[in-house]
Amino acid sequence: xxxxxxxxxxxxxxxxxxxxxxxxxxxxxxxxxxxxxxxxxxxxxxxxxxxxxxxxxxxxxxxxxxxxxxxxxxxxxxxxxxxxxxxxxxxxxxxxxxxxxxxxxxxxxxxxxxxxxxxxxxxxxxxxxxxxxxxxxxxxxxxxxxxxxxxxxxxxxxxxxxxxxxxxxxxxxxxxxxxxxxxxxxxxxxxxxxxxxxxxxxxxxxxxxxxxxxxxxxxxxxxxxxxxxxxxxxxxxxxxxxxxxxxxxxxxxxxxxxxxxxxxxxxxxxxxxxxxxxxxxxxxxxxxxxxxxxxxxxxxxxxxxxxxxxxxxxxxxxxxxxxxxxxxxxxxxxxxxxxxxxxxxxxxxxxxxxxxxxxxxxxxxxxxxxxxxxxxxxxxxxxxxxxxxxxxxxxxxxxxxxxxxxxxxxxxxxxxxxxxxxxxxxxxxxxxxxxxxxxxxxxxxxxxxxxxxxxxxxxxxxxxxxxxxxxxxxxxxxxxxxxxxxxxxxxxxxxxxxxxxxxxxxxxxxxxxxxxxxxxxxx
Amino acid sequence: xxxxxxxxxxxxxxxxxxxxxxxxxxxxxxxxxxxxxxxxxxxxxxxxxxxxxxxxxxxxxxxxxxxxxxxxxxxxxxxxxxxxxxxxxxxxxxxxx
Numbered sequence: 001x002x003x004x005x006x007x008x009x010x011x012x013x014x015x016x017x018x019x020x021x022x023x024x025x026x027x028x029x030x031x032x033x034x035x036x037x038x039x040x041x042x043x044x045x046x047x048x049x050x051x052x053x054x055x056x057x058x059x060x061x062x063x064x065x066x067x068x069x070x071x072x073x074x075x076x077x078x079x080x081x082x083x084x085x086x087x088x089x090x091x092x093x094x095x096x097x098x099x100x101x102x103x104x105x106x107x108x109x110x111x112x113x114x115x116x117x118x119x120x121x122x123x124x125x126x127x128x129x130x131x132x133x134x135x136x137x138x139x140x141x142x143x144x145x146x147x148x149x150x151x152x153x154x155x156x157x158x159x160x161x162x163x164x165x166x167x168x169x170x171x172x173x174x175x176x177x178x179x180x181x182x183x184x185x186x187x188x189x190x191x192x193x194x195x196x197x198x199x200x201x202x203x204x205x206x207x208x209x210x211x212x213x214x215x216x217x218x219x220x221x222x223x224x225x226x227x228x229x230x231x232x233x234x235x236x237x238x239x240x241x242x243x244x245x246x247x248x249x250x251x252x253x254x255x256x257x258x259x260x261x262x263x264x265x266x267x268x269x270x271x272x273x274x275x276x277x278x279x280x281x282x283x284x285x286x287x288x289x290x291x292x293x294x295x296x297x298x299x300x301x302x303x304x305x306x307x308x309x310x311x312x313x314x315x316x317x318x319x320x321x322x323x324x325x326x327x328x329x330x331x332x333x334x335x336x337x338x339x340x341x342x343x344x345x346x347x348x349x350x351x352x353x354x355x356x357x358x359x360x361x362x363x364x365x366x367x368x369x370x371x372x373x374x375x376x377x378x379x380x381x382x383x384x385x386x387x388x389x390x391x392x393x394x395x396x397x398x399x400x401x402x403x404x405x406x407x408x409x410x411x412x413x414x415x416x417x418x419x420x421x422x423x424x425x426x427x428x429x430x431x432x433x434x435x436x437x438x439x440x441x442x443x444x445x446x447x448x449x450x451x452x453x454x455x456x457x458x459x460x461x462x463x464x465x466x467x468x469x470x471x472x473x474x475x476x477x478x479x480x481x482x483x484x485x486x487x488x489x490x491x492x493x494x495x496x497x498x499x500x501x502x503x504x505x506x507x508x509x510x511x512x513x514x515x516x517x518x519x520x521x522x523x
Numbered sequence: 524x525x526x527x528x529x530x531x532x533x534x535x536x537x538x539x540x541x542x543x544x545x546x547x548x549x550x551x552x553x554x555x556x557x558x559x560x561x562x563x564x565x566x567x568x569x570x571x572x573x574x575x576x577x578x579x580x581x582x583x584x585x586x587x588x589x590x591x592x593x594x595x596x597x598x599x600x601x602x603x604x605x606x607x608x609x610x611x612x613x614x615x616x617x618x619x620x
Binding site for chain 1: 537538539540547553558559561568569571573577578581591592594598602605606
């Protein structure tokens with residue numbers, strides 16, 4: 001058995017040496033490595049498992065010994081241990097060899113629990129790599145991770161880096177994020193830090209584990225992003241712009257590995273943030289292009305913030321003309337002639353290209369008629385608000401009588417009517433808005449003929465009475481929403497609160513534990 | 524989740540709940556009942572979701588009729604879904620499907 005393996009290895013060495021002499025000139029790509037391995041892969045033998053078991057207790061021995069000893073006395077055990085050692089030696093400076101060996105040996109030690117199918121490849125790689133020192137770490141890693149998805153830490157981040165790399169290439173041309181092959185090689189150099197920095201995902205399926213891992217790995221970042229998103233609610237874009245800008249220059253300075261995780265988290269939190277800036281832009285069509293859209297939205301937000309800061313009223317007037325996606329095109333068009341944004345004009349042009357490329361996809365109404373409607377559209381909501389205001393002169397009317405009663409109604413209702421036109425994202429007729437108002441509430445002093453609020457109050461009364469109470473409590477509200485189908489087993493009330501209400505209300509509604517063994521609000 | 528909790532500032536949509544307005548409406552409707560502190564926030568949430576559903580439905584109606592503008596009949600058809608005497612469960616299922 002020894003003899004056979006030795007002869008086989010000699011054969012493979014000879015073959016590999018031949019390959020290698022020619023291959024030394026060409027660069028070591030994963031493709032050539034795999035080719036070499038496939039060329040020299042030996043047939044699997046039944047004898048392998050027992051011999052493989054032995055290397056588990058001997059990693060420490062191997063650490064001290066280098067190639068010579070491994071090749072000499074420990075031939076039996078070390079066809080699998082050799083590739084990592086040789087790989088490590090081949091790749092890195094001698095100072096780091098011990099680290100690499102330990103890590104690779106540890107991985108090899110973990111691999112011992114592998115099924116038999118792993119052995120031939122390990123053997124092949126071992127025999128092929130005894131003399132070749134230039135093979136990268138990627139090759140044995142990849143087959144192993146494919147076999148064992150639970151330990152597949154690399155592929156998910158590689159996927160993330162692809163998207164992130166693509167985005168970064170668009171935005172930062174200085175940072176040459178090359179092919180994923182680079183991301184394969186760089187993890188070798190930063191492997192210990194990588195495992196500390198970014199791979200905090202649990203040993204779950206990569207697809208499922210990715211999204212929670214993103215949230216786990218960067219709770220602080222997403223929290224700050226959420227904070228920014230919340231602040232953008234109360235303040236204007238200008239305030240959120242600087243914060244986004246702070247994140248933007250912070251990004252290029254990250255490591256590649258760090259960038260992968262950052263971009264991934266940012267790409268996830270970007271939907272929150274970008275929609276912080278651009279509103280709820282058709283969640284469904286956006287979900288496929290979330291990452292890229294988010295990046296562009298961020299750029300748009302930056303440019304939009306700059307435009308608004310510089311142009312002031314002029315920009316605001318132009319901004320008010322459009323909403324939703326159109327605000328992007330307008331801002332883009334407004335940006336180009338003004339050329340006010342000092343930072344990254346090339347980014348602006350790239351984002352405008354992207355946006356204009358995307359506009360036809362997402363905007364069902366054609367742009368030309370929409371621009372015609374747009375001019376009339378700002379008049380409509382203003383006009384709808386004007387007649388009510390004309391009827392009731394301002395919310396601060398000091399006149400007694402029915403007017404003060406009607407004023408807060410109108411202002412309260414108009415709040416929801418405004419929200420309706422915002423959610424619709426389309427131009428609306430005046431009559432349509434009035435219809436909405438009628439749905440919500442009849443401004444009828446003779447009693448309630450409104451539909452929605454009446455139904456709501458009736459239901460709440462019934463629920464409270466059923467519980468024997470005279471006070472409507474949040475449980476009644478939850479029951480109401482459950483009956484409406486808003487709250488079900490998949491979606492809970494807290495989820496809805498988090499989605500749709502601002503942070504301050506969320507704090508009031510959802511009990512949260514604070515320090516000192518206290519829960520607010522008290523249950 | 525790709526839902527947005529914040530909004531663009533173009534239309535200056537206030538995210539505050541008109542709590543006084545809601546409490547006033549409730550008092551007017553049911554003077555014998557009381558509404559709890561956080562209850563009106565949930566009422567506001569309900570209103571938000573209602574308005575959102577209404578808007579989505581009317582937008583879909585407008586798309587189906589290939590209009591670029593939401594018209595009154597679109598909103599009316601959408602409102603019919605909500606206020607027709609269907610079972611609330613069916614209504615929920617109709618919306619969620």
